[in-house]
Amino acid sequence: MNPLHLRWRGLILAALLCLTYRPFAVASDEPTLTKEQIKQFLLTAKVVHHQATKKGITHTLRLTLSDGTVTHDASFQPIDVHKPLAELPTGSELNFVDSYKYNIAAYALAELLGMDDMLPVYVERKWDGNVGSLSWWLPVKMDEGEHLKQKLEPPDVDAWNHQMYKIHVFDQLVSDSDPNLTNVLIGEDWKIWRIDFTRAFRLNDQLKDPRKTLLRCDRQLLEKLKVLDGNALTEKTKNYLTKNEVKAVMARRDKIVAYFQKLIAEKGEDEVLY
Numbered sequence: 001m002n003p004l005h006l007r008w009r010g011l012i013l014a015a016l017l018c019l020t021y022r023p024f025a026v027a028s029d030e031p032t033l034t035k036e037q038i039k040q041f042l043l044t045a046k047v048v049h050h051q052a053t054k055k056g057i058t059h060t061l062r063l064t065l066s067d068g069t070v071t072h073d074a075s076f077q078p079i080d081v082h083k084p085l086a087e088l089p090t091g092s093e094l095n096f097v098d099s100y101k102y103n104i105a106a107y108a109l110a111e112l113l114g115m116d117d118m119l120p121v122y123v124e125r126k127w128d129g130n131v132g133s134l135s136w137w138l139p140v141k142m143d144e145g146e147h148l149k150q151k152l153e154p155p156d157v158d159a160w161n162h163q164m165y166k167i168h169v170f171d172q173l174v175s176d177s178d179p180n181l182t183n184v185l186i187g188e189d190w191k192i193w194r195i196d197f198t199r200a201f202r203l204n205d206q207l208k209d210p211r212k213t214l215l216r217c218d219r220q221l222l223e224k225l226k227v228l229d230g231n232a233l234t235e236k237t238k239n240y241l242t243k244n245e246v247k248a249v250m251a252r253r254d255k256i257v258a259y260f261q262k263l264i265a266e267k268g269e270d271e272v273l274y
């Protein structure tokens with residue numbers, strides 16, 4: 001083959017590669033890093049690009065990071081608002097807090113409960129003069145809002161429900177005042193992730209409508225809840241949760257465990273645990 005022909009072949013190949021190039025990682029390109037490697041990457045990789053995130057209300061930023069080998073996106077959330085009184089669509093709230101610190105606290109709590117595979121890895125990072133949370137960008141197909149709008153049925157309803165029951169338990173535990181449908185993300189094979197806890201960790205010690213959301217519980221999660229240690233949580237969330245916020249988590253934990261124990265006594269273990 002003559003050299004000119006080879007050059008043309010090379011050019012055509014390069015053009016095809018450009019056409020199929022996707023600027024952001026999707027499920028199939030997900031690098032296989034351990035959780036610790038992801039944490040290190042988020043803490044240290046260089047920010048090479050930034051843009052506004054399309055969804056959401058607090059104008060988070062979608063950053064592209066690279067360490068020279070891996071290039072991946074992350075969500076930067078620097079909000080840290082404290083108000084004596086906030087007027088919200090859900091009503092007025094005293095001592096209102098909207099803080100990136102709760103994203104990091106939620107991830108730490110999920111790690112203690114062995115359900116951190118349902119949240120993106122969150123770390124604290126300073127970027128462009130602001131400190132915020134930085135989370136690994138997930139290979140998302142749609143969010144729960146789009147799922148419901150399109151009336152799609154997950155192929156394995158039990159598997160879907162089992163994930164959702166865990167999310168409901170976690171939502172009760174962290175007491176999120178903003179658990180909206182754009183904060184539930186769905187990936188390949190209907191895998192569910194829960195993101196965005198900046199309005200969680202309220203100080204209520206009572207559960208909210210447990211009869212509506214605490215329907216069933218993962219066996220392992222219930223065991224982890226029973227042994228969740230307040231001191232370990234304090235240690236793991238220092239700088240992110242106050243003493244009273246930890247105390248409220250532990251009080252809600254007690255209520256969740258008691259709620260399921262009562263439900264088991266009424267309905268039998270197999271109806272409640274899975």
Ligand SMILES: Nc1ncnc2c1ncn2[C@@H]1O[C@H](COP(=O)(O)OP(=O)(O)O)[C@@H](O)[C@H]1O
Pocket residue numbers: 053054055056057058059060074075077120135136137138139140143182183185195196198
């Ligand atoms: N780690 C992530 N992976 C994929 N998408 C994300 C991630 N974090 C945020 N998003 C997207 O960005 C939107 C806004 O981010 P979020 O943290 O919910 O902030 P807010 O709702 O306060 O604006 C989310 O609804 C979601 O669509």
Ligand SMILES: [Mg+2]
Pocket residue numbers: 056057182183196
């Ligand atoms: Mg959100």
